[in-house]
Amino acid sequence: MIEHIQIRVFRAPTPRPVATSFGIMRDRPAVFVRLTANDGAFGWGEVFANWPAAGAEHRANLLIQDIAPLVLGQPSDDPAGLWHRLTRQTHIRALQCGEWGPFAQVLAGLDTACHDLAARRAGLPLTQSLNPDAAKSVPVYASGIKITEAEVEVDKARTQGITAFKLKIGFDMETDLAALKTVKADLKDNERLFTDANQAWDAATARHFMEAAQDLGLGWLEEPIAADAPKTDWASLAVLKAPPLAGGENITGTDGFETAIANGHLSYIQPDVAKWGGVTGCFDAAQKITQAGRTYCPHFLGGGVGLLASAHLLAAAGGDGLLELDINANPLRDNLLPEGTLHRGTFHLPDAPGLGVETLPDSLSKFETLTLEAKA
Template identity: 45%
Template sequence: MSISLARVEAFLFRAEVKEPVKTSFGSIPLRSVLLLRVEDTDGAHGWGEVWCNFPPFSADNKMRLLETVICPAALSSTYLDPADAWHTLTARTHRWALQGAEPGPFAACLGGLDLALWDLTARRENKTLRALLNTQQALDAVPAYASGLNPDTAPETVARCREGGFRAYKVKVAFGADKDTRVVSSLAKDLRAGERLMVDANQGWDLVEARRMVPRLGAFGLGWIEEPIAADRPLSEWAELALLSPVALAGGENVMGYEGFSGLIGDGYHGVVQPDMLKWGGVTGAYAVGRRAVMAGRSYCPHWLGSGVGLLAAAQVLAAVGGPGMLEHDVMENPLREALGQPFPRVTNGAFPLPDGPGLGVEPDLQRSEEWLVTRAEYRAPKR
């Protein structure tokens, strides 16, 4: 059954938080969410989300891209399926992205649109997204870890998350050798049986510093060390760190394109592959990358830091891929996360249960989220 879109709605939300997300590249003082709602000519609908957590106001630019070029292009054609739409629109907008020097924002908008089309298709067929992707066997729950831990408040956050059902945690590092070592040592010492600890440097070290810190922090028995150096550093640097590290290296959220991920998986320096489907590729790209990563013996742990729509998308794709892998579950303050993904699943004994409803299995509560709504726009297909 083909897809012929009648309209696309975009909703931009922004919420103030008391504790910003703290990373080695800077802080995220606001939580922004850009949602898409697509509707076909038969009235079926689906939800998507566009990556926009950094810089803090990057969502405003993406709203304009949707309005001026992407939605008009998407609404002017009929597609065989969501993958056909993603490939078609990626090709059609390629020169525009180059001309505007904005391949990242274009890819993020197309990734969010791709998710919405997959959600629409699954709802139309009355299947969960994971069942639509994997008709043979898909998981009904996926392992999850608490992400985004601020090193300044990490012990308290771990205690809160442990109480909330988590059994794995990831703390931010690359704030100085002494501070990193002190925080990781303290958290590792207090882990309980069966719990895991990971660290995320957010590309925060150069090679000289990474040579020192990767072995030092890895000695605490970490699950992985994420993005110790910039994602675009030469393979020789990743190769060296992979040999120096006593634990797996992780990355992928800042990689784009099939060729980029094929190289990352094939080179073997990343034991943990972490694409962000709403930065690049949508469900179409992420599912392909996830399957390939697992086939190559890697762990597939999709990256996400946004609302419940994107979180459920990452969970559904991970469930379709299978394992090994874990779901990244942001646990820092964000009122939009749960309000925009109802009913919101709760982690239990380290696992994130997936809803049985069609598509993503959740709906944004627009009434509950109205106080954070900044902009809403609607785009309609031309008369055919």
């Protein structure tokens, strides 16, 4: 049974703010959760905490003060069963306060930790516990590249052997298009260019961009409009076919992903393991995405635990998806990855059991802002 929960919050300063069309991140947070069972087995998970600015500490307190009593004493050998049970048990609590996102994110981190624990106990890497025939490495693309800094950041990604780049747009239409044309003209034959508007536009503005970008050969346009925009708005963009549409980080629930697949508007579907579902929900969604002939590309912009979980999920799901790798400096991610993990544009999965994380390195202690615990 689960007898101990520890949650640790970190905030690392950024050399420069990370800008999106809807706001600016002025530091890099990470919320790591560790579950320990009565036999000593343990597992790590990560809870989404990028937004709002004070979200990391809130998620930690939500877990310990509200959700922990539902977790302690529960079996540690059935991650999916625990996640489904907690989803039911917290429904009214989330409804009462309107905080669907925070509850889902905490449950996602708990689920990943429980899967890590179970795989570690079995002596298997997480990906092998999900799919014995899974690949041991996955290709990556560089993300988090602000359009006005694209030339420099794309060159930096190239030095790591990366050949696919996602640029953040949605700031100024004409500036975005001009910069995209410049970057496109400098691409090598084997390189690909993606864009992410972070829900910046209405349907008419997004259509204008898509029509103006027809000749750029973009690999995808991610979240050009709000994730919850009417189905007719998404359909009006999908009919243009180029660039193909991507989204999924702001879709939640099994029904939500099934609807997205059925609607057919998204060519690339991007669940986030730290925002909803954990390994249980996201692996189920990933299988349905690939079976429907779409491409599963896990979204992730956080610390090292969540990135490793995303890599394991992508390898286990198969298909031709890419792993998102934020190009911006982040010690809460980089210091958790084993040496040699990223080589020539390929992310190599650790051979160690579970996710491959034993302990958090001491180098992170200077970034720690809060540690909370609960015991059975």
